[in-house]
Amino acid sequence: MADRIEGVKKLFTSKSARVETNMGDAHYEKLFQSCQARIEELKTQTPRENRLDIDSFLDDQGVNRRDFMKWASAVTGMLMLPSSFTPLVADAALLMNRAPVIWLELSDCAGNTEAILRSDGPKIDEILLDIISLEFNETIMAASGHQAEKQLEDAIHTFKGKYLLFVEGAIPMGLDGQYGTIGAHAETFYDHLMRISKDAAAVVAVGSCATFGGVPAASPNPTQAVGVMDVLKGKPLINIPACPANPANMVGVIIHYILTGQVPELDSLLRPKFAFGYRIHDNCERRAHFDAGEFVEEWGDHGAKHNHCLYKVGCKGPMTFNNCSIIRYNEGVNWPIGVGRGCIGCSEPDFWDKYAHERPISSVNIKAPTGGVEKTVDEFGLGLLTAASIGIGIHAVASVIAGKTENKEY
Amino acid sequence: MNNTDVEYDDKLGSKRVRVRRMTFTMRLIHWVNVVSMIVAIATGLYIAEPYYQTLIADDAVDKYVMAWNRWGHFIVAIIFDVTAIIVSYLFFFSRFEKHYLKIIPNKKNIIEFWEVFLNLILLNRRKKFDSSHNDSFNAIYFIVFHIMLAWMLFTGLQLYVHALASGDSSIGAWWPWMLHLVTDWTIPFSSWLVGTTATGGNIMDVRIVHHMSMWIIIVWVLFHIYYQIWRTIFWQEGDIAIVVGGSKFMKVGSDGNKKVEDK
Numbered sequence: 001m002a003d004r005i006e007g008v009k010k011l012f013t014s015k016s017a018r019v020e021t022n023m024g025d026a027h028y029e030k031l032f033q034s035c036q037a038r039i040e041e042l043k044t045q046t047p048r049e050n051r052l053d054i055d056s057f058l059d060d061q062g063v064n065r066r067d068f069m070k071w072a073s074a075v076t077g078m079l080m081l082p083s084s085f086t087p088l089v090a091d092a093a094l095l096m097n098r099a100p101v102i103w104l105e106l107s108d109c110a111g112n113t114e115a116i117l118r119s120d121g122p123k124i125d126e127i128l129l130d131i132i133s134l135e136f137n138e139t140i141m142a143a144s145g146h147q148a149e150k151q152l153e154d155a156i157h158t159f160k161g162k163y164l165l166f167v168e169g170a171i172p173m174g175l176d177g178q179y180g181t182i183g184a185h186a187e188t189f190y191d192h193l194m195r196i197s198k199d200a201a202a203v204v205a206v207g208s209c210a211t212f213g214g215v216p217a218a219s220p221n222p223t224q225a226v227g228v229m230d231v232l233k234g235k236p237l238i239n240i241p242a243c244p245a246n247p248a249n250m251v252g253v254i255i256h257y258i259l260t261g262q263v264p265e266l267d268s269l270l271r272p273k274f275a276f277g278y279r280i281h282d283n284c285e286r287r288a289h290f291d292a293g294e295f296v297e298e299w300g301d302h303g304a305k306h307n308h309c310l311y312k313v314g315c316k317g318p319m320t321f322n323n324c325s326i327i328r329y330n331e332g333v334n335w336p337i338g339v340g341r342g343c344i345g346c347s348e349p350d351f352w353d354k355y356a357h358e359r360p361i362s363s364v365n366i367k368a369p370t371g372g373v374e375k376t377v378d379e380f381g382l383g384l385l386t387a388a389s390i391g392i393g394i395h396a397v398a399s400v401i402a403g404k405t406e407n408k409e410y
Numbered sequence: 411m412n413n414t415d416v417e418y419d420d421k422l423g424s425k426r427v428r429v430r431r432m433t434f435t436m437r438l439i440h441w442v443n444v445v446s447m448i449v450a451i452a453t454g455l456y457i458a459e460p461y462y463q464t465l466i467a468d469d470a471v472d473k474y475v476m477a478w479n480r481w482g483h484f485i486v487a488i489i490f491d492v493t494a495i496i497v498s499y500l501f502f503f504s505r506f507e508k509h510y511l512k513i514i515p516n517k518k519n520i521i522e523f524w525e526v527f528l529n530l531i532l533l534n535r536r537k538k539f540d541s542s543h544n545d546s547f548n549a550i551y552f553i554v555f556h557i558m559l560a561w562m563l564f565t566g567l568q569l570y571v572h573a574l575a576s577g578d579s580s581i582g583a584w585w586p587w588m589l590h591l592v593t594d595w596t597i598p599f600s601s602w603l604v605g606t607t608a609t610g611g612n613i614m615d616v617r618i619v620h621h622m623s624m625w626i627i628i629v630w631v632l633f634h635i636y637y638q639i640w641r642t643i644f645w646q647e648g649d650i651a652i653v654v655g656g657s658k659f660m661k662v663g664s665d666g667n668k669k670v671e672d673k
């Protein structure tokens with residue numbers, strides 16, 4: 001009950017997607033001081049296994065200092081900090097291996113792990129994610145079986161209360177969680193998550209499955225999958241949805257954490273506002289065609305060849321909050337709408353059922369509130385209208401007949 | 411109803427009297443609502459799925475088809491806003507006919523509601539209520555409309571406020587702030603109506619519900635128009651004239667109507 005009241009309160013006080021881009025000089029002054037102090041302190045600590053000097057590692061990857069500083073100033077902008085913070089952000093990036101990260105995989109496709117590992121010409125974001133102090137990640141670590149479990153125990157023990165827990169994938173709750181188990185002891189995903197999150201400094205849910213249930217939770221949701229925020233209470237939680245979550249946003253969150261020691265400002269769905277405070281539609285290069293009413297009617301037509309708006313082939317940009325229209329994917333090369341297919345709203349709850357269609361939502365079959373048959377809203381409406389018209393027709397005819405036989409006198 | 415609202419019409423003889431039912435303002439609001447509703451439906455459906463082909467002409471200088479449709483939709487939305495506020499004021503404070511007196515569930519109103527309903531489904535063979543004033547049945551029916559209109563306003567403004575993602579607007583930050591405050595509840599409510607398997611409501615549900623509610627309003631309008639015409643034909647009191655000239659006729663002392671003393 002207290003939870004509910006809290007929820008309702010939040011509902012009415014949250015600023016939803018509102019983004020505060022300028023908090024005033026005094027605020028930044030203070031923030032700068034505290035961040036600087038924090039960075040200095042971190043610099044004195046040595047990472048557990050001082051595996052590499054990030055500076056030279058970046059150099060090896062073909063990233064020179066100049067590129068790196070350009071990237072740092074872009075990240076500063078993304079995090080909505082004044083440009084004076086750029087050197088601090090650069091420092092924080094070089095200290096990324098001081099942030100121990102444990103990465104869990106639950107009901108998922110490992111797409112987010114893939115996203116951070118993209119090897120074909122990785123961008124600085126991906127390189128940095130490679131060298132964070134990833135203490136445990138089933139997909140990419142060498143250890144397996146009991147060894148892996150041991151490594152996890154070690155990591156939890158060594159970094160108690162300090163590590164960031166990244167969670168990828170939904171949590172199946174059906175059958176007492178037996179749809180997903182892990183390890184030799186067949187620990188359910190739910191128990192696994194609960195045990196490992198207990199000593200985490202903060203939990204970051206990456207990808208749409210870990211945040212809102214995503215594809216595993218799509219209707220009819222046979223395993224009763226849910227997102228982390230449904231089951232985890234009393235821990236700082238950051239949601240980074242999208243399918244996959246953009247590596248730039250993961251780096252943003254980690255850097256923000258290193259820099260300030262805090263979670264960034266979140267919206268009502270616990271998504272960092274620096275990343276999810278923008279609507280796709282408002283930063284889309286095809287928006288002029290939307291306003292002009294020029295649409296791709298079908299794949300490959302005149303409109304498609306002329307980069308017209310993808311609304312009629314199902315773009316859900318008007319209902320989707322994400323920054324991929326600004327920072328894009330793969331070294332900022334391109335993004336879905338840029339390559340000519342609509343947004344499927346991957347960063348929104350329920351996206352698989354309500355966004356990922358190649359038609360506008362009004363012509364998509366959705367479940368009637370009563371369950372059962374699937375209809376488009378217009379079919380539903382026309383059905384309602386037909387039923388009403390038939391009723392009215394019967395009533396009209398009956399009235400006329402009754403009126404004749406009765407033959408009242410006025 | 412007091413007698414000042416009753417005017418004798420000599421041409422009709424003493425059996426019928428003219429009763430005033432809607433003031434000029436009320437009629438004006440009515441027809442503004444009708445026009446707005448037609449525009450809202452036409453533009454709303456275009457926004458949902460642009461239904462006319464716009465590639466007919468080459469790219470032209472002032473081609474803002476979607477923009478104009480959205481503009482039109484918002485303008486009628488604002489008109490609805492304003493009339494909704496006036497109507498809810500009149501609802502309680504009108505010096506003419508106080509509608510809220512008709513929806514209080516007291517014995518008199520329940521009986522009247524029931525009698526009007528019986529009159530409708532028994533095809534006017536039974537009429538045991540006074541049809542000179544606004545009856546409880548119609549009063550409730552109109553309330554239903556106003557609730558649906560308010561619902562459209564809330565869901566519509568929720569959809570609208572998302573275009574103001576920056577939290578600012580041309581008239582200041584208070585505007586999106588206020589809209590979030592008053593309309594954010596429609597998200598979980600819509601999700602509950604549509605049904606969701608995910609955590610956290612989403613705006614798409616609001617949009618689906620906004621669209622669905624439009625159809626329910628259309629059905630409301632259909633029956634409303636039918637019912638007013640039906641009354642006009644079968645009651646023979648010129649009911650439809652209420653919304654045109656503001657008054658109807660009442661058959662004195664018959665069909666459950668009250669008697670009125672001769673002047």
Ligand code: HEM
Binds near residue numbers: 544548555631634
């Ligand atoms: C979009 C279409 C329409 C809507 C939303 C609508 C709505 C309403 C509302 C809310 C009222 C109650 C007004 C009040 O008491 O203050 C009303 C009354 C009335 N309307 Fe409409 N209306 C529509 C179309 C029409 C049309 C086309 C006609 C004519 C055939 C009509 C005839 C009437 C009449 C005669 C009344 C007065 C009923 C009475 O007082 O007993 N309406 N309408």
Ligand code: HEM
Binds near residue numbers: 455490562563617
């Ligand atoms: C009462 C009459 C109204 C009707 C019949 C109506 C109908 C519609 C329909 C059918 C849609 C398309 C939904 C879809 O995509 O499936 C729509 C969209 C919309 N309506 Fe309404 N609406 C009404 C009132 C309002 C009001 C009062 C507002 C308040 C501002 C509003 C704001 C919107 C917005 C913002 C959209 C989405 C447009 C976009 O995303 O670009 N509507 N409306």
Ligand code: SF4
Binds near residue numbers: 309310342343
């Ligand atoms: S392509 Fe999608 S996001 Fe871009 S303008 Fe069209 S509807 Fe909006």
Ligand code: SF4
Binds near residue numbers: 324325342345
């Ligand atoms: S365009 Fe839409 S569906 Fe595609 S990545 Fe961006 S938010 Fe996700």
